[in-house]
Amino acid sequence: MPVTVIVGSQWGDEGKGKITDLLSRDMDMVVRYQGGNNAGHTVVIGEKTFKLHLIPSGIFYPNVTCVIGNGVVIDPAVLLSEMETLQAQGIEPKNLKISAKAHIIFPYHRYIDQAQEKKREAGRIGTTSRGIGPCYVDKFNRRGIRIGDLYNEAAFMEKLKWNIEEKSFMLKNFYKMDFELDFNAILNDYLGHARMLKKFVAEDISVLVSDAAENGKNILLEGAQGTMLDVDHGTYPFVTSSNPISGGACTGAGIGPKMIDSVIGVVKAYVTRVGSGPFVTEIASEVGDFLREKGGEYGATTGRPRRCGWFDAVVLRYACRINGLTHLAVTKLDVMDELPSIKLCVAYKYNQKELREFPSELGILEKCEPVYEELPGWRADTTQARSYVDLPENAKKYLDRLSKLAGAPISLISIGAERGKIIRL
Numbered sequence: 001m002p003v004t005v006i007v008g009s010q011w012g013d014e015g016k017g018k019i020t021d022l023l024s025r026d027m028d029m030v031v032r033y034q035g036g037n038n039a040g041h042t043v044v045i046g047e048k049t050f051k052l053h054l055i056p057s058g059i060f061y062p063n064v065t066c067v068i069g070n071g072v073v074i075d076p077a078v079l080l081s082e083m084e085t086l087q088a089q090g091i092e093p094k095n096l097k098i099s100a101k102a103h104i105i106f107p108y109h110r111y112i113d114q115a116q117e118k119k120r121e122a123g124r125i126g127t128t129s130r131g132i133g134p135c136y137v138d139k140f141n142r143r144g145i146r147i148g149d150l151y152n153e154a155a156f157m158e159k160l161k162w163n164i165e166e167k168s169f170m171l172k173n174f175y176k177m178d179f180e181l182d183f184n185a186i187l188n189d190y191l192g193h194a195r196m197l198k199k200f201v202a203e204d205i206s207v208l209v210s211d212a213a214e215n216g217k218n219i220l221l222e223g224a225q226g227t228m229l230d231v232d233h234g235t236y237p238f239v240t241s242s243n244p245i246s247g248g249a250c251t252g253a254g255i256g257p258k259m260i261d262s263v264i265g266v267v268k269a270y271v272t273r274v275g276s277g278p279f280v281t282e283i284a285s286e287v288g289d290f291l292r293e294k295g296g297e298y299g300a301t302t303g304r305p306r307r308c309g310w311f312d313a314v315v316l317r318y319a320c321r322i323n324g325l326t327h328l329a330v331t332k333l334d335v336m337d338e339l340p341s342i343k344l345c346v347a348y349k350y351n352q353k354e355l356r357e358f359p360s361e362l363g364i365l366e367k368c369e370p371v372y373e374e375l376p377g378w379r380a381d382t383t384q385a386r387s388y389v390d391l392p393e394n395a396k397k398y399l400d401r402l403s404k405l406a407g408a409p410i411s412l413i414s415i416g417a418e419r420g421k422i423i424r425l
Contacts, residue, residue: 005220010271029064034224035225069099069254103147150194317357380395
């Protein structure tokens with residue numbers, strides 16, 4: 001049962017889209033298992049750049065079945081728009097399957113998200129305000145509406161009416177937002193979405209995935225965001241609302257852990273994060289600005305500039321343990337080509353003590369300082385390398401050091417944004 005999980009090993013934005021696109025060539029099925037349209041995967045094919053938010057990256061291969069799992073929360077209007085954009089560029093999403101158990105984002109979820117971000121006394125997380133978190137809240141509060149509910153109109157109307165009454169009261173009386181949620185307008189919009197999506201909806205994608213695995217098909221399970229944004233294991237509360245880690249692939253796709261054969265951790269050659277929260281290796285200098293501009297470190301979903309920092313081996317060791325990583329895929333090595341020297345964080349310093357393990361308490365993390373090793377840069381163009389041996393010696397030393405600190409071998413190295421700029425080891 002050749003099933004592979006691909007996860008982000010930092011704070012997301014590691015370049016999973018490109019790696020997923022590469023691996024999808026050899027896959028029969030690609031499954032997105034969590035998150036919503038608060039995430040974005042960028043794939044560059046020739047002169048075209050594709051930004052996917054809900055549809056799995058395997059959609060560019062006509063022989064690959066692409067599945068949106070039950071762990072994903074879906075804004076139907078966004079999904080339909082993404083499908084139309086692909087069709088306009090010659091990509092027909094005919095092999096797309098959507099779990100009937102996936103939960104739906106409604107306008108009131110977005111309004112609550114925006115209102116909570118404005119509520120200063122609650123603390124700002126820095127969300128995308130796409131309604132992802134409030135939708136997951138409804139899911140776990142057993143108030144959610146799922147894709148399958150759209151096809152039972154009477155039941156859908158009843159659930160929608162109750163939710164609109166509850167959310168309207170909350171928005172008006174607690175968040176002091178003065179507007180009306182139009183039940184009929186929302187009902188008609190979503191029934192229209194349902195008609196357009198119906199042929200793609202599968203009653204139980206768990207059966208599809210399990211049958212494919214038992215028949216020896218190659219399956220890739222892809223997550224959004226990254227390990228440090230996991231709601232359980234990330235830098236809480238500055239996290240996403242789901243489980244991007246490899247364990248989330250089981251619940252989000254409906255398979256058992258014994259089906260998983262390998263877990264690939266995608267890791268950027270430096271580190272970035274978006275939004276608020278502690279960031280031990282953040283570079284508050286022109287080097288950080290250089291990495292942001294050369295690396296194009298702006299959110300695929302929001303366009304927000306990403307905070308940039310030196311590579312953090314404490315985070316990577318933590319990600320290896322939490323995810324059970326079997327291999328690493330290192331991205332954006334080429335962004336560091338011009339740097340004369342490179343710092344690498346091997347530990348944290350807190351109250352005169354050296355920490356090798358990632359602290360779980362946010363108050364401690366906020367006070368940690370990085371313990372750096374400094375390595376010489378390679379000052380050479382890596383984008384023309386065709387194999388590992390073609391890389392500059394100092395680049396190879398840097399990669400070897402990352403692998404040793406992580407305790408996992410490197411199997412892929414990305415050396416440019418274009419589709420073919422990847423070295424396989």
